[in-house]
Amino acid sequence: MIGQVPAPEYAAPRRLEGTPVQIRTVDTVDYHTGGEPFRIVVEPPVPILGHSVADRRIRAIDDPAVDGLRQVLCFEPRGHADMFGGFITPPDDAGADFGVLFWHKAGLSTACGHGTIALGVWAVESGRVVADPTGVTNVTIDVPSGRVVARVHTETRQVTGVDFVNVPSYVLATDVEIKTSRGRVFVDIGYAGSIYAHLRAADVGLSVEPGNVNELIAIGREVKSLLSETPYAQHPIDHGLDGIYGTILFDELGENEDGDLHQRNVTIFADGALDRSPCGSGSASRVAVLAARGALRPEKYLMHDSIVGSRFACTVVGETTADGFVAVIPTVTGMAYRCGSSQFTVDPRDPLVPGFVLR
Amino acid sequence: MRGPNQPLPPPGRSLNSISRASNPFHLAWRFEDKLQYVNTCRAASSLDHHLGRTTILRSQDVKASRLITTVETHTAGEPFRIITSGTPRVPGATILERSAWLQENADEIRRAMMLEPRGHSDMYGGLLTEPVSDGADLGIIFMQNVDYSPHCGHGVIALATAAVELGWVERVSPETRVGIDAPCGFIEAFVEWDGTDVGAVRFVNVPSFIWQQDISVDTPSFGTVTGDIAYGGAFYFYTDGVPFGLSIRESEADRLKDFGMEVKDALNAKFTVVHPEHPEIRGVYGTIVSGQPRYPGSSQANACIYADRELDRSPTGSGTAGRVAQLYLQNKLSRDDTFVNESFIGSIFEGRILSETRIGDSAAVVPEIRGRAFICGFANWILDDRDPLTCGFSVIR
Numbered sequence A: 001m002i003g004q005v006p007a008p009e010y011a012a013p014r015r016l017e018g019t020p021v022q023i024r025t026v027d028t029v030d031y032h033t034g035g036e037p038f039r040i041v042v043e044p045p046v047p048i049l050g051h052s053v054a055d056r057r058i059r060a061i062d063d064p065a066v067d068g069l070r071q072v073l074c075f076e077p078r079g080h081a082d083m084f085g086g087f088i089t090p091p092d093d094a095g096a097d098f099g100v101l102f103w104h105k106a107g108l109s110t111a112c113g114h115g116t117i118a119l120g121v122w123a124v125e126s127g128r129v130v131a132d133p134t135g136v137t138n139v140t141i142d143v144p145s146g147r148v149v150a151r152v153h154t155e156t157r158q159v160t161g162v163d164f165v166n167v168p169s170y171v172l173a174t175d176v177e178i179k180t181s182r183g184r185v186f187v188d189i190g191y192a193g194s195i196y197a198h199l200r201a202a203d204v205g206l207s208v209e210p211g212n213v214n215e216l217i218a219i220g221r222e223v224k225s226l227l228s229e230t231p232y233a234q235h236p237i238d239h240g241l242d243g244i245y246g247t248i249l250f251d252e253l254g255e256n257e258d259g260d261l262h263q264r265n266v267t268i269f270a271d272g273a274l275d276r277s278p279c280g281s282g283s284a285s286r287v288a289v290l291a292a293r294g295a296l297r298p299e300k301y302l303m304h305d306s307i308v309g310s311r312f313a314c315t316v317v318g319e320t321t322a323d324g325f326v327a328v329i330p331t332v333t334g335m336a337y338r339c340g341s342s343q344f345t346v347d348p349r350d351p352l353v354p355g356f357v358l359r
Numbered sequence B: 001m002r003g004p005n006q007p008l009p010p011p012g013r014s015l016n017s018i019s020r021a022s023n024p025f026h027l028a029w030r031f032e033d034k035l036q037y038v039n040t041c042r043a044a045s046s047l048d049h050h051l052g053r054t055t056i057l058r059s060q061d062v063k064a065s066r067l068i069t070t071v072e073t074h075t076a077g078e079p080f081r082i083i084t085s086g087t088p089r090v091p092g093a094t095i096l097e098r099s100a101w102l103q104e105n106a107d108e109i110r111r112a113m114m115l116e117p118r119g120h121s122d123m124y125g126g127l128l129t130e131p132v133s134d135g136a137d138l139g140i141i142f143m144q145n146v147d148y149s150p151h152c153g154h155g156v157i158a159l160a161t162a163a164v165e166l167g168w169v170e171r172v173s174p175e176t177r178v179g180i181d182a183p184c185g186f187i188e189a190f191v192e193w194d195g196t197d198v199g200a201v202r203f204v205n206v207p208s209f210i211w212q213q214d215i216s217v218d219t220p221s222f223g224t225v226t227g228d229i230a231y232g233g234a235f236y237f238y239t240d241g242v243p244f245g246l247s248i249r250e251s252e253a254d255r256l257k258d259f260g261m262e263v264k265d266a267l268n269a270k271f272t273v274v275h276p277e278h279p280e281i282r283g284v285y286g287t288i289v290s291g292q293p294r295y296p297g298s299s300q301a302n303a304c305i306y307a308d309r310e311l312d313r314s315p316t317g318s319g320t321a322g323r324v325a326q327l328y329l330q331n332k333l334s335r336d337d338t339f340v341n342e343s344f345i346g347s348i349f350e351g352r353i354l355s356e357t358r359i360g361d362s363a364a365v366v367p368e369i370r371g372r373a374f375i376c377g378f379a380n381w382i383l384d385d386r387d388p389l390t391c392g393f394s395v396i397r
Helices: A053-061 A064-074 A113-125 A210-227 A280-292 B031-050 B095-105 B107-114 B153-165 B250-270 B317-329
Strands: A025-033 A036-041 A085-089 A098-104 A107-109 A136-143 A146-155 A158-165 A170-180 A183-191 A195-200 A244-255 A261-269 A302-305 A311-322 A325-334 A336-345 B066-075 B078-085 B125-129 B138-143 B175-182 B185-193 B198-204 B208-219 B223-231 B235-240 B284-291 B300-306 B339-342 B348-359 B362-371 B373-383
Touching (some): A025 A064, A036 A064, A036 A113, A053 A064, A053 A085, A053 A098, A053 A107, A064 A085, A064 A098, A113 A136, A113 A146, A113 A280, A113 A325, A113 A336, A170 A210, A170 A280, A170 A325, A183 A210, A183 A280, A195 A210, A210 A244, A210 A261, A280 A325, B066 B107, B078 B153, B095 B107, B095 B125, B095 B138, B107 B125, B107 B138, B107 B373, B138 B153, B153 B175, B153 B185, B153 B198, B153 B317, B153 B362, B153 B373, B223 B250, B235 B250, B235 B317, B250 B284, B250 B300, B284 B317, B300 B317, B317 B339, B317 B348, B317 B362
Parallel strands (some): A195 A244, A261 A302, B078 B125, B235 B284, B300 B339
Antiparallel strands (some): A025 A036, A025 A336, A085 A098, A136 A146, A146 A158, A158 A325, A170 A183, A183 A195, A302 A311, A311 A325, A336 B373, B066 B078, B066 B373, B125 B138, B175 B185, B185 B198, B198 B362, B208 B223, B208 B362, B223 B235, B284 B300
16 A cells, blocks of 8 residues: 555544645546546646756655645545546747646656547647647647657547657567466567567467456566566667566457458556556557568558557558667557546545555 | 538547548548548638638537536545436435436446546445435435445445535534435434534444354355355445455455455355345345454454455445444444444444344344545536447456
């Protein structure tokens, strides 16, 4: 359990000494991208200082007020172990529309594909970025890892989808043999901002279905740990990016009549977390691997479904070289829907502040 | 292919249903389609400009096909989402009838409010409804990740807290009475009120009794498990975690869920548990595993696994009621004792015996449960018809 162990005396709880949480109310807008939640804090009630978004993130990590705010919104009872969100900040300069700090149960992350898609929809739906009459509006966002663009499509006054252009993505290795508790298997390793191991679910006797989540999480964690100390987990240039971030388990569902590939996947990332969406950067790494293998042909799409039935449409929009590798520039198109807005309150007498998470 | 003078396509329904013809951007991003589309939009836009309708694309519609408002609370860590508006009027002369109507006719409300992405696999809540009995202020239909519960002690505490804190009833010091019609019957709650703040809540539970003692079931992973089935508003199976190496702590959450579900499923396959006076209330609702508490002053710790692998963060109100009934009727608890029950996260409820009564042929007691809840937010939930996941989904582990 992370968070404050509650005081036992519920009947007359005292204000906990030393708790950093001073906020009493915070407003959020909740979106989800393909099932993965994204809780947007438009006006964070605590200052998030720094001269750039990257700097704000570094300072926020050690700022108990910001971290307390994250815990209040992410942890139970207001959130849950799989909650994600973002604090809106000013942009680094006038070239971007706004900045964001991404957060989840373990802290602040540097990039988040599904969050970027949700922010694109929110920016246009809320009117923060005025929709372009052409039907394509670029929402430029400073995230801790750099400047990203969510290309928001609108039709008859409604947002219909968002393209997220990923960083150059490439294959690190193919057919890496590993011995798992479910047998000897071959995995591919792809980089798309993070390093992912790709494993056909059928090779370990599974399919990507909700009834198999515990088995999928277990094998995902196992593959990640088997590879973590090997050269396959190393980024060729930047050792800050070392490590297998996630395991992608996929089902191959054939091709449609237009020659687009159809696959279903589940990405097990971080510490056994299961992505409800088809996974933004994971989909980009699939595109890199499938394009390199010739399975995804030029100008064709990867229709990438998630375990809960949501879909990203992914394709290659450019070729380049990166870190000494032949790379592709993948685009991931998805949609986020607003599912609510909340005013969360913190009762100063509540002993369970900021909250707790299991797992 | 659409010509430049043809109307714009209708709003896309979802990424799953957008066809290439209606949306060139998503699934088939071909250059010629894009050019065609952009030209169409530009033509429409310049026409609007000419007619002075320059604002047509300035703000994008957010279609709320349905708006449901909730008060977010927790009792001892267990969430209780109170649905206050935005739902159809639920017909029925009793709360159980209304609960059944909701299940039959509008279960998407429960799914949307309990499951992801608005809720999660351990969410719990209730739909406010008109009272059905004299002396009741509110009615409540309890719901969780699979269906509707007959009773919910933590929900009663949360609801009474919200009723007093938000002025749904006339506030009286030092204690405000809140009459609640729950599916299992009428419940009277008393909320401490000092004129400014709400304190602890005690409620008089429905008559509670032992259904059967010393019963055993065989489970696939844990072997034979023996315990008692008691009723405190719902039927629970009570057993000790020690023989199975289960401690009542956060680190054991997954094993407690495995154990609880195996036991519950085995019990419901083997026994037909029916309330002698309310035949609609049937089946074992949860498994309650007891163990050592972490705080001195607690009588025990327990963990309740109910519905579909839900693990109660609170010590479970109705479960604590069934527990004090069981212990009192087995002469392990006296009328003067206050039973202090701790959850697996260390939060606390108190239970005691108010009086003795009978249910059918069984000796029964009327327990009182005491605990504390806090309001933690107010939400407006949007259900968007375009969203293929709008009615929620579950990923249960």
